[in-house]
Amino acid sequence: MNTIICSMLGIKYPIIQGGMAWVANASLAGSVSNAGGLGIIAAANAPVDFVREEIRKTREITNRPFGVNIMLMSPFVDDIARLVIEEKVKILTTGAGLPSKYMKDWIEAGIKVVPVVPSCGIAKKMERSGASAVIAEGGEAGGHIGELSTMALVPQVCDAVDIPVIAAGGIGDGRGLAAALMLGAAGVQMGTRFLVAKECTIHQTYKDKIVAAKDIDTMTTGKRLGHPVRALKTPFTRAFLKNENDCFKTLEELEAFGAGALRKAVMEGDERAGCFMAGQSCGLVKKEQTAKEIIEEVIDQAKITLGGVEKWVR
Amino acid sequence: MTFEKVAKIIAEARDLDISEIKMDTSFEDMELDSLDVIEVVMAIEEAFGINIDTEGDLRTVEDLVKLVDNLK
Ligand SMILES: Cc1cc2nc3c(=O)[nH]c(=O)nc-3n(C[C@H](O)[C@H](O)[C@H](O)COP(=O)(O)O)c2cc1C
Numbered sequence: 001m002n003t004i005i006c007s008m009l010g011i012k013y014p015i016i017q018g019g020m021a022w023v024a025n026a027s028l029a030g031s032v033s034n035a036g037g038l039g040i041i042a043a044a045n046a047p048v049d050f051v052r053e054e055i056r057k058t059r060e061i062t063n064r065p066f067g068v069n070i071m072l073m074s075p076f077v078d079d080i081a082r083l084v085i086e087e088k089v090k091i092l093t094t095g096a097g098l099p100s101k102y103m104k105d106w107i108e109a110g111i112k113v114v115p116v117v118p119s120c121g122i123a124k125k126m127e128r129s130g131a132s133a134v135i136a137e138g139g140e141a142g143g144h145i146g147e148l149s150t151m152a153l154v155p156q157v158c159d160a161v162d163i164p165v166i167a168a169g170g171i172g173d174g175r176g177l178a179a180a181l182m183l184g185a186a187g188v189q190m191g192t193r194f195l196v197a198k199e200c201t202i203h204q205t206y207k208d209k210i211v212a213a214k215d216i217d218t219m220t221t222g223k224r225l226g227h228p229v230r231a232l233k234t235p236f237t238r239a240f241l242k243n244e245n246d247c248f249k250t251l252e253e254l255e256a257f258g259a260g261a262l263r264k265a266v267m268e269g270d271e272r273a274g275c276f277m278a279g280q281s282c283g284l285v286k287k288e289q290t291a292k293e294i295i296e297e298v299i300d301q302a303k304i305t306l307g308g309v310e311k312w313v314r
Numbered sequence: 315m316t317f318e319k320v321a322k323i324i325a326e327a328r329d330l331d332i333s334e335i336k337m338d339t340s341f342e343d344m345e346l347d348s349l350d351v352i353e354v355v356m357a358i359e360e361a362f363g364i365n366i367d368t369e370g371d372l373r374t375v376e377d378l379v380k381l382v383d384n385l386k
Contacts, residue, residue, distance in 0.1 A: 072370075098352070100367035121352045129367065146349070226347065 001299050004164050005187040008132060009091060009112065010065040012036030013299050014187030015177070016135070016166060017194045017291070019069020019093050020143065020277075021045070022266040023202055024194075026054045028291070030061025031199035035292035039066040040093055048079045055087050065090060067114075072097030073227075085109045093135060093189075096144050096227070098122065103129040116168070118146025118153070120160035133164040135189050140170030142192045142279035145220065145230050151183070158184030172281030174301020181306070190298075192279040197291045205269030206276055209234075213282035225254055232276040236261060240275075316379050316386075320358065324375070327357040340374045354378075362386060 003014040015037040017028065021044035029039030041058060043051045051068070058066050068089050070080055073096045081102045084092060092106060094115045099106075106113050112132040117123040123134045136157040138150025146153075150169040158165045167180035168189035180188045194200060196207045209232055220228045221240045231237050243249045243257055258275065265274030289297070317337060325332035328350055335344070341351050355369045358378065364385040372378055 098370060100369060103367070119349045119352070121349065121356055125352060125356060128365075 001303060003181070003186040005133065005166060008164065009038055009067075011038045013295055014166075015295055015298060016040065016067075016093075016168075016187060016189040018141075018143075018168065018189050018191030019043075019067070019071075019095065020191050020195070021071060022263050023200065024069065025201060026057035026061060028194065028197060028200045029054075029066050030058045031197065031291040032194065032295070033058075033062040033064040033066045035290075035295045036064075037291070037295045038091065039291075040069050041066065042069045042071070043074065043076075043080045044071050045074045045076070047076055048083050051080055052083055052087060055084075055089060067091035067093055069093045069095060070099065070102075071095055072099060081105070084111065098125070100125070100129055103131070114166070117157065118148065120156050123157045123161050123165075127161045127163050131163060133166060133186070134161060135166045135168050136185070137189070138167075138169035139220075139228075139230070140280040141168055142195075142218070142230050142277045142282075144227050145169070150180075154180065154183040154185050170279060170281050172279075172284030174298045174303070175305050176281070176284075177298055177302040178305035181302070190281075192281050193285055193294060193298075194291065195278065196285055196288045197294060198288055199291055202266045203269030205271070206265055207288060209276055210278055210282050210285055211287060213278065213285075215280065215283040217282060218278055218280055222254075222258065225251060225258075229258075229275070229277060230279060232278050232282070234274070234276055235272055236275055316382050317375070319361065320375060320379050320382060323357050323361055324354050324378075327354050335375060337376045337379070338374055341372070358382060 013036045017032040019040035019042040024042040032039035107130045115126045116135045139145045154167045164186040167185035222229045261275035264270040265276045321335040
């Protein structure tokens with residue numbers, strides 16, 4: 001399966017593995033790229049040395065294209081923005097903000113920039129600043145999310161810009177990929193499904209919880225802080241929501257309560273203090289598979305789906 | 315004057331009461347989130363023919379007015 005995104009990014013299949021903070025390291029990104037998708041290393045809040053090391057390790061695992069996700073709220077974002085130029089990274093995605101002020105330098109360095117966008121306005125602004133494509137991510141996704149749903153957002157962003165659009169949020173199998181193409185997208189980005197890739201090095205408890213999770217097992221917290229997060233319902237997220245609804249708790253107290261929680265889930269599988277970020281598609285994730293098996297299964301199913309809608313349509 | 319023009323654009327772009335938009339009004343006071351601010355910034359860019367790439371640092375109407383005056 002070949003779309004405009006494949007030729008633009010030099011990949012075989014139009015599947016991008018989401019840059020996931022503390023999750024998307026060289027092991028996952030390298031395996032996804034080897035399997036013909038686009039692997040992404042997440043820079044998260046990590047310092048420069050850590051990210052440089054992951055970039056170099058990824059190059060040892062694969063000689064295919066891969067990218068780096070820049071988290072714009074990171075305290076190290078200025079340094080990371082320079083690092084990716086030094087390390088000659090070819091593809092960047094950005095999350096949690098607008099990369100406008102870095103765009104010129106990146107584009108001059110020949111980097112293809114693909115920002116995650118939650119609205120048409122931001123998509124247009126990114127197109128004007130020289131983005132190669134945009135990732136339209138709906139609120140079904142895991143992690144930091146926007147308000148709109150993928151179903152409503154993707155076709156509107158496709159109408160708003162002339163660059164290719166990649167759909168993200170709630171896409172867990174080949175039917176999701178097929179649907180995204182129908183909405184006008186040229187590919188998909190998946191996060192939750194790749195959490196259980198064999199090459200994904202997160203704590204086993206995290207993977208077990210994703211496999212066990214059903215449709216209703218995620219919730220959003222952090223609306224009051226202005227950056228809502230979707231994660232599995234656990235003692236931690238329930239406690240967070242309780243604090244959030246408590247009008248005597250200050251924003252500072254809330255921020256402090258949530259700080260470092262994803263890392264605790266990823267590294268330690270800590271169910272009390274960890275935040276297991278995941279999207280609504282967790283119910284579609286049934287087992288651990290290699291990145292290659294995931295990608296090939298999604299592509300095969302998408303082809304079948306595109307060949308004729310099953311079941312209800314005659 | 316830049317302020318009057320900016321206030322009018324903000325009011326029209328986000329359906330707000332213009333009389334409540336003062337120089338020191340913050341976007342937060344107007345209950346505008348980051349997506350709303352981008353819509354405002356885009357409308358300002360079009361109206362003044364400028365390109366704003368520091369939208370993340372904008373807090374108040376005054377910030378925006380100053381920026382427009384610098385870029386015009
Ligand atoms: C654990 C986790 C961490 C994430 N961290 C980031 C991040 O650091 N930067 C970013 O741009 N997106 C991040 N995301 C979003 C993903 O890159 C991707 O867009 C999203 O997972 C797609 O939706 P899905 O989970 O429904 O597949 C994260 C998602 C998850 C599940």
